Amino acid sequence: MSLERLRELCELNEIDLFEKEYKKFERYRELLKKWGKRINITSILSDKEIEEKHFFDSLLGLKAFKLYGFDYHNKLLGDVGSGGGFPGVPLAITIQNSTFDLIESRHKRCVFLEQVKRELELPNVKVLCTRVESIDRNYDMLLMRAVEDPIEAIKITKHLLEKGAILCIYRGKERFSQEIPNYIIEEISFEVKGIKLRRHFLFIKSAK
Numbered sequence: 001m002s003l004e005r006l007r008e009l010c011e012l013n014e015i016d017l018f019e020k021e022y023k024k025f026e027r028y029r030e031l032l033k034k035w036g037k038r039i040n041i042t043s044i045l046s047d048k049e050i051e052e053k054h055f056f057d058s059l060l061g062l063k064a065f066k067l068y069g070f071d072y073h074n075k076l077l078g079d080v081g082s083g084g085g086f087p088g089v090p091l092a093i094t095i096q097n098s099t100f101d102l103i104e105s106r107h108k109r110c111v112f113l114e115q116v117k118r119e120l121e122l123p124n125v126k127v128l129c130t131r132v133e134s135i136d137r138n139y140d141m142l143l144m145r146a147v148e149d150p151i152e153a154i155k156i157t158k159h160l161l162e163k164g165a166i167l168c169i170y171r172g173k174e175r176f177s178q179e180i181p182n183y184i185i186e187e188i189s190f191e192v193k194g195i196k197l198r199r200h201f202l203f204i205k206s207a208k
Protein backbone atom coordinates (compact mmCIF):
# COMPACT_ATOMS: atom_id res chain seq x y z
CA MET A 1 0.00 0.00 0.00
CA SER A 2 1.37 3.41 -0.88
CA LEU A 3 1.52 6.47 1.37
CA GLU A 4 1.82 4.17 4.36
CA ARG A 5 3.15 6.78 6.75
CA LEU A 6 0.46 9.32 5.84
CA ARG A 7 -2.27 6.68 6.22
CA GLU A 8 -0.88 5.55 9.56
CA LEU A 9 -0.66 9.08 11.00
CA CYS A 10 -4.09 10.13 9.70
CA GLU A 11 -5.66 7.03 11.19
CA LEU A 12 -3.98 7.52 14.58
CA ASN A 13 -5.06 11.17 14.70
CA GLU A 14 -8.58 10.65 13.34
CA ILE A 15 -8.14 12.52 10.09
CA ASP A 16 -10.31 10.77 7.50
CA LEU A 17 -9.32 10.90 3.85
CA PHE A 18 -11.00 9.26 0.86
CA GLU A 19 -9.09 6.96 -1.46
CA LYS A 20 -9.34 9.49 -4.31
CA GLU A 21 -7.70 12.07 -2.04
CA TYR A 22 -4.80 9.70 -1.27
CA LYS A 23 -4.37 9.35 -5.07
CA LYS A 24 -3.92 13.12 -5.32
CA PHE A 25 -1.32 13.05 -2.54
CA GLU A 26 0.52 10.35 -4.46
CA ARG A 27 0.70 12.50 -7.60
CA TYR A 28 1.67 15.53 -5.52
CA ARG A 29 4.56 13.60 -4.00
CA GLU A 30 5.78 12.61 -7.49
CA LEU A 31 5.73 16.26 -8.58
CA LEU A 32 7.59 17.36 -5.44
CA LYS A 33 10.26 14.73 -6.00
CA LYS A 34 10.65 15.71 -9.64
CA TRP A 35 10.77 19.49 -9.16
CA GLY A 36 11.48 20.05 -5.45
CA LYS A 37 15.26 20.15 -5.61
CA ARG A 38 15.49 21.78 -9.00
CA ILE A 39 13.53 24.83 -7.96
CA ASN A 40 14.56 24.68 -4.34
CA ILE A 41 11.08 24.06 -2.93
CA THR A 42 12.06 21.53 -0.32
CA SER A 43 15.10 19.69 0.95
CA ILE A 44 12.81 16.94 2.27
CA LEU A 45 12.59 14.40 -0.50
CA SER A 46 12.26 10.90 0.99
CA ASP A 47 8.75 9.47 0.63
CA LYS A 48 8.28 9.06 4.34
CA GLU A 49 9.47 12.56 5.18
CA ILE A 50 7.27 14.20 2.55
CA GLU A 51 4.28 12.31 3.94
CA GLU A 52 5.04 13.16 7.54
CA LYS A 53 6.67 16.60 7.47
CA HIS A 54 4.74 18.17 4.62
CA PHE A 55 1.44 16.35 3.96
CA PHE A 56 0.46 15.25 7.45
CA ASP A 57 1.86 18.37 9.07
CA SER A 58 -0.29 20.53 6.77
CA LEU A 59 -3.38 18.43 7.55
CA LEU A 60 -2.95 19.05 11.28
CA GLY A 61 -4.58 22.40 10.55
CA LEU A 62 -7.88 20.50 10.36
CA LYS A 63 -7.54 19.52 14.01
CA ALA A 64 -6.44 23.00 15.05
CA PHE A 65 -9.41 24.64 13.23
CA LYS A 66 -11.83 22.36 15.06
CA LEU A 67 -10.26 23.05 18.44
CA TYR A 68 -10.31 26.79 17.76
CA GLY A 69 -13.94 26.58 16.63
CA PHE A 70 -13.44 27.63 13.00
CA ASP A 71 -15.87 25.98 10.60
CA TYR A 72 -13.67 25.56 7.53
CA HIS A 73 -16.45 24.80 5.03
CA ASN A 74 -17.45 27.26 2.28
CA LYS A 75 -14.75 29.73 3.19
CA LEU A 76 -12.02 31.73 1.44
CA LEU A 77 -8.55 30.92 2.77
CA GLY A 78 -5.17 32.35 1.76
CA ASP A 79 -1.93 30.42 2.16
CA VAL A 80 0.63 33.19 2.59
CA GLY A 81 4.12 32.30 1.29
CA SER A 82 2.88 28.95 0.02
CA GLY A 83 6.27 27.81 -1.34
CA GLY A 84 5.71 24.24 -2.54
CA GLY A 85 2.03 24.42 -1.52
CA PHE A 86 2.10 23.94 2.26
CA PRO A 87 -0.27 23.93 3.99
CA GLY A 88 -2.66 25.14 1.25
CA VAL A 89 -2.57 22.21 -1.19
CA PRO A 90 -3.11 19.35 1.32
CA LEU A 91 -5.97 21.33 2.87
CA ALA A 92 -7.48 22.11 -0.55
CA ILE A 93 -7.40 18.39 -1.43
CA THR A 94 -9.45 17.59 1.67
CA ILE A 95 -11.73 20.66 1.98
CA GLN A 96 -13.21 20.84 -1.49
CA ASN A 97 -16.02 23.26 -0.70
CA SER A 98 -13.62 26.03 0.34
CA THR A 99 -11.40 28.15 -1.90
CA PHE A 100 -7.67 28.43 -1.36
CA ASP A 101 -5.49 31.24 -2.71
CA LEU A 102 -1.85 30.15 -2.79
CA ILE A 103 0.00 33.45 -2.36
CA GLU A 104 3.63 33.17 -3.41
CA SER A 105 5.99 35.90 -4.54
CA ARG A 106 8.59 33.76 -6.37
CA HIS A 107 7.75 33.11 -10.01
CA LYS A 108 9.35 29.65 -10.30
CA ARG A 109 7.40 28.41 -7.29
CA CYS A 110 4.19 29.79 -8.79
CA VAL A 111 4.85 27.84 -12.01
CA PHE A 112 5.19 24.69 -9.89
CA LEU A 113 1.99 25.48 -7.97
CA GLU A 114 0.09 26.00 -11.25
CA GLN A 115 1.25 22.58 -12.39
CA VAL A 116 0.11 21.03 -9.09
CA LYS A 117 -3.30 22.69 -9.44
CA ARG A 118 -3.63 21.38 -13.02
CA GLU A 119 -2.41 17.84 -12.45
CA LEU A 120 -4.25 17.27 -9.18
CA GLU A 121 -7.39 18.82 -10.67
CA LEU A 122 -8.03 21.30 -7.89
CA PRO A 123 -10.66 23.79 -9.08
CA ASN A 124 -10.81 25.31 -5.57
CA VAL A 125 -7.18 26.51 -5.81
CA LYS A 126 -5.97 29.79 -7.26
CA VAL A 127 -2.28 30.72 -7.51
CA LEU A 128 -1.58 34.40 -6.83
CA CYS A 129 1.96 35.14 -7.89
CA THR A 130 2.54 38.29 -5.92
CA ARG A 131 3.47 39.61 -2.50
CA VAL A 132 0.73 39.37 0.09
CA GLU A 133 1.12 43.09 0.81
CA SER A 134 -0.43 43.88 -2.59
CA ILE A 135 -3.53 41.70 -2.16
CA ASP A 136 -6.93 43.12 -1.37
CA ARG A 137 -9.48 40.34 -0.71
CA ASN A 138 -11.83 39.47 2.13
CA TYR A 139 -10.34 36.27 3.53
CA ASP A 140 -11.94 34.25 6.30
CA MET A 141 -8.57 32.85 7.25
CA LEU A 142 -4.90 33.29 6.33
CA LEU A 143 -2.50 30.40 6.84
CA MET A 144 1.24 30.63 7.39
CA ARG A 145 3.66 27.78 7.99
CA ALA A 146 7.42 27.87 8.56
CA VAL A 147 7.24 31.42 9.90
CA GLU A 148 10.15 32.66 11.97
CA ASP A 149 8.48 35.60 13.61
CA PRO A 150 4.72 36.04 14.23
CA ILE A 151 5.21 39.80 14.59
CA GLU A 152 6.63 39.97 11.06
CA ALA A 153 3.73 37.77 9.86
CA ILE A 154 1.24 40.26 11.31
CA LYS A 155 3.12 43.16 9.73
CA ILE A 156 2.74 41.83 6.18
CA THR A 157 -0.90 40.71 6.60
CA LYS A 158 -2.13 43.66 8.70
CA HIS A 159 -4.33 45.12 5.92
CA LEU A 160 -6.14 41.76 5.53
CA LEU A 161 -6.51 41.19 9.28
CA GLU A 162 -8.10 44.62 9.56
CA LYS A 163 -10.68 43.48 6.99
CA GLY A 164 -11.65 40.59 9.29
CA ALA A 165 -9.33 37.71 8.35
CA ILE A 166 -8.04 35.44 11.11
CA LEU A 167 -4.35 34.56 10.82
CA CYS A 168 -3.46 30.94 11.63
CA ILE A 169 0.26 30.31 12.17
CA TYR A 170 1.60 26.76 12.25
CA ARG A 171 4.08 27.09 15.09
CA GLY A 172 5.82 23.75 15.37
CA LYS A 173 7.18 22.83 18.77
CA GLU A 174 7.78 26.30 20.17
CA ARG A 175 5.23 28.19 22.18
CA PHE A 176 4.63 31.93 21.79
CA SER A 177 3.55 33.75 24.90
CA GLN A 178 4.06 37.37 23.92
CA GLU A 179 1.19 39.85 23.79
CA ILE A 180 0.83 42.08 20.71
CA PRO A 181 -1.06 45.36 21.13
CA ASN A 182 -4.31 45.59 19.09
CA TYR A 183 -4.40 41.85 18.38
CA ILE A 184 -6.19 38.98 20.10
CA ILE A 185 -3.98 35.90 20.15
CA GLU A 186 -5.14 32.41 21.02
CA GLU A 187 -2.78 29.48 21.18
CA ILE A 188 -4.08 25.99 20.42
CA SER A 189 -1.87 23.05 21.40
CA PHE A 190 -2.40 19.33 21.15
CA GLU A 191 -0.50 16.05 21.24
CA VAL A 192 0.15 14.40 17.90
CA LYS A 193 -0.13 10.63 18.01
CA GLY A 194 2.57 8.60 16.29
CA ILE A 195 5.15 11.41 16.35
CA LYS A 196 5.48 12.16 20.07
CA LEU A 197 5.08 15.84 19.52
CA ARG A 198 3.04 18.61 21.03
CA ARG A 199 2.00 20.96 18.24
CA HIS A 200 1.22 24.66 18.67
CA PHE A 201 -0.91 26.86 16.47
CA LEU A 202 -1.55 30.59 16.87
CA PHE A 203 -4.83 32.20 15.86
CA ILE A 204 -4.57 35.96 15.60
CA LYS A 205 -7.36 38.49 15.08
CA SER A 206 -7.36 42.25 14.88
CA ALA A 207 -9.00 43.73 17.98
CA LYS A 208 -10.30 46.72 16.00
Ligand SMILES: C[S@@+](CC[C@H](N)C(=O)[O-])C[C@H]1O[C@@H](n2cnc3c(N)ncnc32)[C@H](O)[C@@H]1O
Pocket residue numbers: 080081082083084085086087103104105106109130131132133144145146147156
Ligand atom coordinates in the same frame (compact mmCIF):
# COMPACT_ATOMS: atom_id res chain seq x y z
C1 LIG B 1 9.80 29.61 4.54
S1 LIG B 1 9.00 29.48 3.01
C2 LIG B 1 7.59 28.55 3.53
C3 LIG B 1 7.00 27.73 2.45
C4 LIG B 1 5.78 26.91 2.84
N1 LIG B 1 4.73 27.69 3.45
C5 LIG B 1 6.14 25.75 3.76
O1 LIG B 1 5.62 25.68 4.86
O2 LIG B 1 6.93 24.90 3.35
C6 LIG B 1 8.35 31.10 2.75
C7 LIG B 1 7.78 31.37 1.36
O3 LIG B 1 7.13 32.62 1.37
C8 LIG B 1 7.43 33.34 0.19
N2 LIG B 1 7.29 34.76 0.56
C9 LIG B 1 8.12 35.49 1.36
N3 LIG B 1 7.62 36.74 1.55
C10 LIG B 1 6.43 36.79 0.87
C11 LIG B 1 5.44 37.82 0.70
N4 LIG B 1 5.57 39.01 1.26
N5 LIG B 1 4.34 37.52 -0.06
C12 LIG B 1 4.20 36.30 -0.64
N6 LIG B 1 5.12 35.30 -0.51
C13 LIG B 1 6.22 35.54 0.24
C14 LIG B 1 8.83 32.89 -0.18
O4 LIG B 1 9.09 33.03 -1.55
C15 LIG B 1 8.80 31.42 0.27
O5 LIG B 1 8.41 30.57 -0.79
